[in-house]
Amino acid sequence: MSVQRLLLLASVVFATACGSNYESLEISRVSGASNASIGSERFVVPEGRVLVIEVRPLAGRQRKDHDVTDTLELRSVDPSIANVRPGIRADTWLFLGTKSGRTEFEVRVNGNVEEAIAIDVTDPNEEG
């Protein structure tokens, strides 16, 4: 299974708005549906399936120390379409394709929304 990596550059918002050390996120696909995908503009998960990713926050070059008290959370805007929940392993998150449709998931650092990414839950019966 190919590994998809995505570097999200949350730019200035992360570094200045809330004082966290996060400048970017590195997202790696771990496992899940073969026809699920991650992208800078949107994620895709088939209905009824799971996509497992690993999210690693990267500190900015200006900051040498990574503040372990910073919290990172991914949260779905509409869990009835796509649910996002943490896994047991550190930095692991699971996207659950509950019902076909489109919604977004928020990247929250220290409770503040730093980024919102679209997620499409596809109907397998409509796929080619």
Next chain:
Amino acid sequence: MTTSFRTAAIALALTAAPACTGGPEPIVEETSGELGLGTFRWNCLTSADPTCGTGVFPALVARDGYFGLEFFPSDDLPSEIVFDSIQPVSPSRVTAATAFQGTGEGTISFVAWSRRSVIDFVTVSIVSVDRLTLSLQQESPPGESSCGFLYCVDIPGPPPDEGGDVALFAGGVADVQAMPYSIGTRLAGALSYEWESLSPDLLVVEPGRDRDARLTALSEGLARLAIRAGGHEEIVEVFIADLPPPRRTMSDEDSTSGSDSDSGSDSGSGSDTDSDTDESGSGSGTGTGTDSESGGESGDETTGGQR
């Protein structure tokens, strides 16, 4: 395998086995979660689910079939990780009341939850039944090749060839069992089965428990039998042959040797051998009768045991 071999094998087992305090380990159907953090176990709710005893966690589940799942977290997990429940990712495709039921086709994942986190998940495919086969009901443990004292039948048998039929002797009775398939793969999940004789003047069918039914052949002819499960209907042709006339000159031994030739051929259901001249007992005596070679004739195709 002959009767004598089985007797010897049993004797050997009895003498060689130590005094065991427990029985053999039950056969379970398990698979690791896709994250490697636990084990999922399949639960057959009734014997209508053909998965039980196979030792294989199923990949394909019949639409409308009922089933259960258990999860056993890995021993390596921290103690604070407590397993809470298993839920399907998409409730629209799988209902979850007292048991799971696949209501829509597709590939579905089931998630093992702790309180707020996901521990692990497993994935199965829910498909529609496209074939129902019949097999002679066996008394031996499921999942094993059975070469009992009466007949030899492979369990599970392969789906019959297109146009395969059941064959009975007139007046015969056969206990049969249905099996659901999709694209040649046996399907898991407990379905409800309906049976209907489309030739009531030739064949009577009495539904039994779960996947079982009893067929009674009334008179010679070609009967049709309908089996329905999982939204699929299978029409099976039942060839009913007339009983061969008894051989007047035979002794008792000889009268069974007519079936001996069958049992010799090893394929007729043993009940055939005895019931041959009587009433064709299990009704699968088609392989016998006048033609020992007919052992390969009809029942063979459909059921593997219908001889």
